[in-house]
Amino acid sequence: MQLYHHPFSVDSQKVRLALEENQIDYTSYHINPITAKNMDASFFRMNPSGKLPVFQNGSHILYNTIEILQYIERIAAVTSVGDGIKLSSREVLEWMHKIQEWNPKYFTLSHVPEKHRLYVSKFIRQVIIARMSEFPDLASAYHLRLRNEYDTEEKLKDPEVIRRSEQHLVRLLDEIETQLSNTSYLAGEEFTMADVMLIPILARLVLLRLENEYINTRPNIAEYWKMVQQRPSYKRVIGKYFDGWRRKKSLTKTWCYIHMRSLLKKY
Incomplete structure (x- = not known):
């Protein structure tokens, strides 16, 4: 089993938490969307949307x-011993879908300083244009992705888009x-796949330094957040990259990569 993911990706964190909780071995491939590695032809041929x-x-x-989470559950149920592992109940699935309905994309980008966001956005667009030239057979798929990048910037200019995202989250x-x-x-x-879906959302709020506004003002969520951070799966999947000095290291490394490639115009 192979997983193409990145520690910055909320949905990637959900899948990795599920794999860790079910103790399933897999081969890990890091694909950083911020540095546009998801635009490399080898990955793009497998998934033209470029999403992780x-x-x-x-x-x-x-x-x-x-x-993916349901597939992981089925694998775990087949390979488990003893009493076995139960598949998610209807209530768990309802929570999973409810959480997945909120897309963190616009909310996250709206809290990134505009000059940094535009710098990264320009870099990604340049990478896509370069790939269109290098791989003509994928040009139409790359063009759709390029349009998506422009659409994202346009939507971020609309306060109503941001407001709806914030209201949905609240x-x-x-x-x-x-x-x-x-x-x-x-x-x-009991800990379930519903929690696997929720933890990365809370981690994203902490990464954006918004825990006081969205987590600490809700005592039950605040207590829950303290509890789930003690789980080994959290420490391996999220804490390893974003707790303390690691957060600065992870983001600085990515930023330096983008800056150097832009400076050298090597897309």
């Missing part, structure tokens, strides 16, 4: 995050806060 993560098991390839967190007043975890007293 991509999960491959032999000839079976999955792109949808929830489908409604989701308020519902989760109410749920956690009755249960230890999101879908009951």
Whole structure:
């Protein structure tokens, strides 16, 4: 089994948490979307959308995050011993879909300083244009991705787009806060795939330094957040890259790469 992912990707974190929680071995391939590595022809041929993560098991390839998590559950159920592993209940699946409905893309980008965001966006567009020239057979797919990059910048200029994203997040967190007043975890007293879906969302808020506004103002979520950070899966998947000095190291390394490639005009 192979996973194409990156530590910065929220959906990648969801899949990696599921793999770690179910103790499933896999081969890891880092594809950094900020440095436009997802635009490399070898990856783009496999997934023309350029989105992460991509999960491959032999000839079976999955792109949808929830489908990947359910596939992982089935693998774990087949390979488990003893009482076995139960597949997600209807309640868990409802929470999974509810969380997945919120797209962190515009919310995240709106909290990145504009000059940095535009610098990265320009770099990515230059990479796509270069790949269109290098690989004519993929030109149409690259062109669609280029249009998507321009559309993203246009939407970020619209305050209504950002407002709707923030409101969606607040409604989701308020519902989760109410749920956690009755249960230890999101879908009951046991850790489930619903929690796997939620943890990266909270981690993204912390990465953006927004925990005081969105997490600490909700006591049940704040307590839950402290608890799940103690799990070995969190430490391996998220804490390893974003706790303390590691966050600065991860982001600085990426920024230096983009700056040098832009300076040398090597896209």
